[in-house]
Amino acid sequence: MLYPMKKRSYISYAELHCLTNFTFSHGASHPEELVKTAASLGYKALAITDRCSFSGLVKAYESGKAHNLKVICGTELVCEDGMKLILLASNLLSYQQISYLITKSRLRKGKGDYQIFKEDLLKFSTGFLIWIPTFNDEDKKYAAWVSRNFTGRSWIGLGLFYSGRDREYLQTAVALSTTFSLPIVAVGDVRMHTSSRKPLLDTLTAIRLKKRVMDTGCELFSNSERYLRPLHRIENIFPKALIDQTIAIASQCSFSLEDLKYSYPKELINSGGSTFTQLKNLTKQGMKRRWPEGTTLNTKKKILHELFLIRELNYEGYFLMVCDVIDFAKSRGILYQGRGSAANSIVCYCLGITEVSPKHIDMLFERFISRERNEPPDIDIDFEHERREEVIQHIYEKYSRKRAAIAATVVTYKIRSAIRDVGKALGINGSELKQLLKGKIQWKRGQVTIEKVENTDLDISNVLLGHLINLVSQVIGFPRHLSQHVGGFVITDGPLSDLVPLENAAMANRTILQWDKTDLEILGILKVDCLSLGILTVISRSFLLIKELTGENLSISDIPFDDPSTYSMIQSADTIGVFQIESRAQMTMLPRLRPQNYYDLIIQVAIIRPGPIQGEMVHPYLRRRNGQEIPDYPDERVKKVLGRTLGVPLFQEQIIRLAMVVGGFSPGEADQLRRAMTNWGESDDISKFQTRLLAGMKDKGYSDSFSQSTLNQMRGFGGYGFPEAHAASFALLAYISAWLKNHMPEIYTTALLNSQPMGFYSCFQLIQDAKRHGVKVLSLDVQQSNWDCTVEKYRDGKYALRLGLRIVKGLSAKVGCRIEKKRAMQPFKDLNDLVVRAKLSRSELQLLSKANALETLVGNRHQANWKALGFRAPLPLLPPVIEEAATPLLPRPKEGEEVLADFESIGLTLGRHPLALLRKHLIGDKLSSDLLELAQGTRAKFSGLVVVRQKPSSAKGVIFLTLEDEMGPINVIIWPSLVNTYYNEVMHSKLLSISGTVQREGEVVHLIAQVLEDRSSLIGQLDTPLRNFC
Secondary structure, eight states: OOOOOOOOSOOOOEEOOBOOTTSTTTOOSOHHHHHHHHHHHTOSEEEEOOBTOOTTHHHHHHHHHHHTOEEEEEEEEEOTTSOEEEEEOOSHHHHHHHHHHHHHHHHTSSTTOOOOOGGGGGGOOSSEEEEEOOSSTTHHHHHHHHHHHSTTSEEEEEOOOSOSOHHHHHHHHHHHHHHHTOOEEEOOOBOBSSGGGHHHHHHHHHHHHTSOGGGOGGGSOSSSOSBOOOHHHHHHHSOHHHHHHHHHHHHHOOOOGGGOOOOOOGGGSOTTOOHHHHHHHHHHHHHHHHOTTOOOHHHHHHHHHHHHHHHHTTOHHHHHHHHHHHHHHHHTTOOEEEEGGGGGOHHHHHTTSOOOOTTTSOOOGGGTOOTTTOSOOOOEEEEETTTHHHHHHHHHHHHOTTTEEEEEEEEEOOHHHHHHHHHHHTTOOHHHHHHHHTSEEEEETTEEEEEOOTTOOOOOOHHHHHHHHHHHHHHTTOEEEEEEEEEEEEEOSSOGGGTSOEEEOSSTTOEEEEEEHHHHHHHTOOOEEEEEEHHHHHHHHHHHHHHHHHOOOOOGGGSOTTOHHHHHHHHTTOOTTOTTSOSHHHHHHHHHHOOOSHHHHHHHHHHSSHHHHHTTOHHHHHHHHTTSSOOOOSSHHHHHHHGGGTTOOOBHHHHHHHHHHHHOOOHHHHHHHHHHGGGTTTOHHHHHHHHHHHHHHHHTTOOHHHHHHHHHHHHHHTTOOBOHHHHHHHHHHHHHHHHHHHHOHHHHHHHHHTTOSOSSOOHHHHHHHHHHTTOEEEOOOTTTOOSSOEEEEOSTTOEEEEOOGGGSTTOOHHHHHHHHHHHHHSOOOSHHHHHHHHTOOHHHHHHHHHTTOOHHHHOSHHHHHHHHHTEEOOOTTSOOEEOOSOOOOOOOOOHHHHHHHHHHHHSOOSSSOHHHHTGGGSTTOBOHHHHTTOOTTOEEEEEEEEEEEEOOGGGTTOEEEEEEETTEEEEEEEOHHHHHHTHHHHHHOSEEEEEEEEEEETTEEEEEEEEEEEOGGGGTTOOOOOEEEO
């Protein structure tokens, strides 16, 4: 019978078919937008049914709690034969079965795809199934299969969208329902929270199909009905019986994400013991190792406090997991360091997770773990970046890929990627988009602005450009795809798919979760962060080189932390290539702060951060440090908190302690305040904390002026302050790298070159800096160079740096290592011998000739290139040969040609600096060495290669450039008004001339730009080194 359509004044409705924008390019609304809208419309529940995915589920779940809306867990699946189904989790077991099915389907295919067969669904033994008919000849077959296998818990899902055939679809559904005893339920196939998102939905569809919107035709939905429709419209569209079924189903779905329970791997626990006993014993062993002569009573009390809080919060297994990972690294000689808030834990110090001693900083354990915060601890462990894969494979091998996977990172649309994708979908051609992207593009308050490039003839109408901007503004922040977290592993006792689905990452042999870091934190699922840090590779390589050359087995603990000459080098900002203190901002601060010890270096690392800068704490600290201002403390309690930083709060831990001392907060409450500061002015929590803090200070007798000043400092500090413990971890590595550079520059630079890419500076700048420190650098030579750069004995017992084949652009490690191996057996007799024994192709030989690595075999670069052109590929039974026709007497390339060829082939030159060759064209321009001697306010003109370009978020639109000539680098400041005037020169020049005034403060010199001129034409096709951070 036909369900009668009647008008009703009120209905109860639950939407059971909703795709968010985590069904990439299928949904046009965030999970939070959908939940908020559903709640405001009076829906009783909302099922999140992203296609073969739970990626948006946690975000919807959190939003559901905030808006008091029931969120049902589900997924949409399309089987290989075309049958479309919705699975809904009614309880924990059905959730686990759906998660397993998603995992199985995803792991069958590559990244972003899935494959599922009807037979797989037979394992779905509980929970609810809704079949979506396609209204074709297959429907009866599908309906019969569903009815046969899912009796009593399956429905026909009917969507009606004013297609012109709604009555026909309803009649067909009723006939199928009668024939196969399947009840019908209303579903909305929701893709957006509001119908106004239809243009965006169409655009996303075009992006997914790789077509223009105008070419998608019937592949787009015919109208905007797939949104969360108001209840009165649903009442007018669907028969009441279909609407009532939504509530009947929703009421039986009792599963909540809070039902999920995480379990530690059992193999971490020694037989017969408990996790706490094992952790306590390991900590005791560490205490003996760290303090062989015994520790203080105060330290013992702190350790016991930490251990009992760890046990209370059930985190013992987490610490044991971390210990297991670092024990493996130790066994393989892989350098590592724990950092972040974990360095606030003495237990972590005892376990060898961190190297920051309690004598270095005043540790605050509640910054790491607190009872009130109720979220898992976060231990970041950095490994050598070239050996981290060994650690990752150990985790997979020990726990299996069913129990260990990497957390996801959600890759979202940024301004430029959005403009590219949306622009293509709107039919803007590639050349026009390229010109458009050269313009000044900004994102402010949810709206994109694009200023067209001057002197271009973009054929884009104002209407189309406006449409582009509107769509781009909406799509920014939308998820594009899932990628893998930098190293956050989740390891469980049982199958991971019982918690969350897995899928393949783009990288081979990697599986990722469908939830990101935030999702895991919300659900209290613990992860171990196995990260990589290039400086650890540099330090490890340096130690190995020292051992090879001198026999000395050096380690971090052997390096003296009170070396005057190292601190002298740091104070003079001679820190190119030194970890953490090599940036323009850090090098500007070093001569002003003049670190004299390790704690000074901790401050140096932390002070150039948005928190201290935005809180206006930098200059007060410097004035007090230089004796220009006397610190003023209202009482000894505040002095105890801020004394080491002269009354200026620079660290997150100080903010927490201040709240405890002056506001009466508990440690955990004070940490909640720190976290709330991230959203100062946007959160109700912060106003609550602010009121309480002011009241607490008043009760303790602090003046209104002090109270307001403290509050202002906290407000400026925001969520950008640096943890003291984190700064201490980084300062340790900063000092070690500075010590190595100071005492062994050839070894340290060699290790840096072999660890690229990393840091602020290119290989060319590192080489230039090494030469300024007296390091002899030897050229590439297939008869001498290994794949890596090396250190070799030179003259008078001194060492020289030999460039390695790794710097040859396009040459693979496999080829470079083969050359090294064959030469080690016997030097190459001639070019033919090299080609035959190293099995070089013509293209590989040409790479070597262009890099001038064949000079000792065949002569200058022109001669080598000629010989390489004579290469003849091997015949099946004959080796390759070099044609021995008469070689013309080709002259050595001119100096400028050599430099151009050097940069093209290896990215650097050992010859004269390009600016030295151009000096005759730069008459009147100052050398960088001259600029450094000029007085404050002196007008000057300077030209240099643009080697670093930065636009820090804390600099309010100011752009900083580092320009380099033959004498060294100069830092340039460009104010925002000048950026607008000279945008192309600032953003695109390779060689730049700047007229401006000298800004001098002691040893710190900048050039304040006033007039800019692009002189890139002077260097032609020179492939200049540039690190662009804009």
